[in-house]
Every structure is written in C-alpha cells, then in structure tokens.
Amino acid sequence: MTYSKKNIFNKLSITKNQAWLLILNAKSIYKANGLKRKTITIKKNNYSFVYDFTKKKIIRKNFSSDDAIQELFDIFLPIILNNNKEPYVIGHLAQSLDGFIATNSGESKYISCKQNIEHIHRIRAISDVILVGAKTILYDNPMLTTRLVKGNNPMRLVLDPRDKIRDNKNIFKNPDKNSFKIIGMNKKNKNEKSFRLPTLKNNFKANNLLKLFKKLNKRIIFIEGGGYTISNFYESNLLNRFHLCLSPILIGQGKNSFLIKGKRFMRDFKNHKINYYEMGKDILCDIDLTT
Numbered sequence: 001m002t003y004s005k006k007n008i009f010n011k012l013s014i015t016k017n018q019a020w021l022l023i024l025n026a027k028s029i030y031k032a033n034g035l036k037r038k039t040i041t042i043k044k045n046n047y048s049f050v051y052d053f054t055k056k057k058i059i060r061k062n063f064s065s066d067d068a069i070q071e072l073f074d075i076f077l078p079i080i081l082n083n084n085k086e087p088y089v090i091g092h093l094a095q096s097l098d099g100f101i102a103t104n105s106g107e108s109k110y111i112s113c114k115q116n117i118e119h120i121h122r123i124r125a126i127s128d129v130i131l132v133g134a135k136t137i138l139y140d141n142p143m144l145t146t147r148l149v150k151g152n153n154p155m156r157l158v159l160d161p162r163d164k165i166r167d168n169k170n171i172f173k174n175p176d177k178n179s180f181k182i183i184g185m186n187k188k189n190k191n192e193k194s195f196r197l198p199t200l201k202n203n204f205k206a207n208n209l210l211k212l213f214k215k216l217n218k219r220i221i222f223i224e225g226g227g228y229t230i231s232n233f234y235e236s237n238l239l240n241r242f243h244l245c246l247s248p249i250l251i252g253q254g255k256n257s258f259l260i261k262g263k264r265f266m267r268d269f270k271n272h273k274i275n276y277y278e279m280g281k282d283i284l285c286d287i288d289l290t291t
C-alpha cells in the first residue's frame with residue numbers, strides 16, 4: 001500500500017468492530033525483541049496503518065476514523081506495540097472520587113460504568129496474563145474472561161501465598177483450564193494448577209513474579225486488582241502503565257486504591273503525565289509510567 005494523495009482524499013471508513021480487529025491483529029503479529037525500530041505497518045482486510053514507536057501513535061492510515069475509534073488506537077496500541085525486553089505490566093483500577101476501590105465490606109460491583117467494564121474486557125483480550133490478588137477472588141469471585149469483546153481469553157493467575165483460594169471459585173470454572181494460583185514455596189500443594197515461588201513474610205517479590213512471566217513467555221501482563229497487588233508492582237518500579245477509572249461517586253471510607261509505604265514528603269512523589277478519556281459517566285486516566 002502506498003500513501004499517495006489519492007489515498008488521503010479517498011479514505012475508507014472503518015467501524016469500531018473493524019478497528020478492534022485491526023488492533024487484535026497488531027497483537028497477533030507483533031513480536032517485541034527490545035531492538036530499536038522506527039515504524040511498523042499493520043494490516044487487516046483492506047485496512048492498514050503505520051505506527052511510529054517513538055511518537056507512540058499512528059502516523060499514516062488508509063481509513064478515516066471518528067474520535068471514539070481514534071481513542072481505541074490511542075489507548076491500546078502503545079500497550080501492544082511496546083518495545084520492552086521484559087514483560088510489560090499494566091494495571092487498572094476503578095475508584096471513587098475519594099480514592100476507594102471498594103466499600104469496607106469489600107463490595108466493588110459496579111463502581112464504574114458499562115463502558116469501563118467493556119474497556120476492562122478489551123485489556124484482557126490484548127493481554128497474555130490476567131493477574132489478581134487473593135482478596136479480589138475472595139470478595140468478587142470474577143470469571144476474568146473476554147466475553148464482552150472479540151479476542152482470546154489469556155491465562156489467569158491469582159497471587160495466593162497462603163494457598164487459601166479453593167478450586168470452586170468462578171475463575172477455575174472456565175473450560176479452557178487456563179487458571180492457576182501462585183502459592184508460597186513452603187506450601188505442600190501437589191495441585192498441578194499452582195506455581196510455587198519463595199515468599200518473605202508471605203510476600204512474593206514483584207521481581208520474582210516478573211521472572212515467572214518471562215519463563216512462561218508472557219509479554220503483556222494485566223493486573224486487574226486489587227490495590228494491594230498493583231501497589232506492590234508500582235513500588236518495585238515494575239508497573240509500566242496504569243489505567244485509573246474515576247467514577248463520580250463518593251464512598252467516604254473503604255478499600256484504598258493505592259497503598260504506598262515509606263514515602264512521607266511531597267517532594268518524594270512523582271508527577272505523572274496523563275491522557276484523559278471520557279468513558280460513559282467516568283473518566284479514564286491513562287498513565288504511561290515509563291516516561
């Protein structure tokens with residue numbers, strides 16, 4: 001495909017579904033190897049675009065897209081087309097205006113709107129692993145599938161150092177049998193559905209988790225919560241990107257989105273650069289933590 005003047009003035013139109021298939025195709029063909037490259041061309045059916053790795057955006061395309069479709073490309077391509085040698089880790093949390101991801105009793109359905117739930121399913125579909133903490137399984141009992149959008153279900157992992165999550169949870173009911181626990185090395189579980197890692201005071205080091213993802217050949221890791229699990233990666237400087245969905249509610253008290261130990265002075269905290277997107281009644285803050 002050449003990008004002549006004729007193409008610019010005579011562009012194809014694309015629907016949201018076709019744009020999503022193009023994005024999924026980027027996921028299936030791109031193999032990051034840490035080598036510097038300037039651009040990549042992605043094609044699906046009659047549609048194609050050129051993505052610039054430095055600008056982290058599309059620089060040429062043979063179709064015209066409205067704002068909603070352009071947002072899909074802007075949000076998902078920098079995740080898929082990252083050039084990390086190490087697994088790329090993205091976290092998402094939906095929180096109230098006053099910073100809570102759940103009530104004190106652990107209830108978090110439905111803090112965010114249906115557009116955000118669909119967004120979460122899209123992140124699942126472009127990921128190789130969905131990772132959650134044990135408490136998210138205990139309180140929410142999620143299935144962690146991509147049922148609202150096109151795309152494969154990735155592997156699902158639960159951090160369960162004390163081996164307390166039972167096999168009857170929804171996450172283990174998927175016929176693909178691609179859900180596993182990560183339990184402490186000291187646990188005597190012979191279940192083949194578990195990986196075992198060393199713990200210190202019942203905690204896995206984020207670095208050891210990253211090594212496991214690498215060993216499993218997983219490139220995009222989606223941490224879907226809760227706050228404890230995401231904070232651990234953030235504090236270890238291993239969170240590459242964070243999607244914070246702000247919902248227009250005030251809860252007053254509940255479970256915190258971020259739990260950061262140690263730092264006590266404003267000068268110790270970093271200002272992050274954010275892109276904002278309207279998402280139904282909510283606002284999505286897209287934070288690239290690598291810049």
Ligand SMILES: NC(=O)c1ccc[n+]([C@@H]2O[C@H](COP(=O)([O-])OP(=O)(O)OC[C@H]3O[C@@H](n4cnc5c(N)ncnc54)[C@H](OP(=O)(O)O)[C@@H]3O)[C@@H](O)[C@H]2O)c1
Nearest residue numbers: 093094102106108133134135136203204225226227228229
């Ligand atoms: N609004 C949202 O976007 C959202 C998303 C997900 C969940 N939630 C809500 O958030 C609440 C749960 O969040 P949370 O922050 O309390 O807990 P969480 O992150 O879901 O789970 C924390 C637990 O996971 C295990 N764990 C996590 N990281 C670990 C590590 N590095 N090493 C060892 N173990 C690790 C530990 O299990 P042990 O306790 O066994 O040591 C830890 O107590 C629930 O109420 C859920 O409904 C909200």
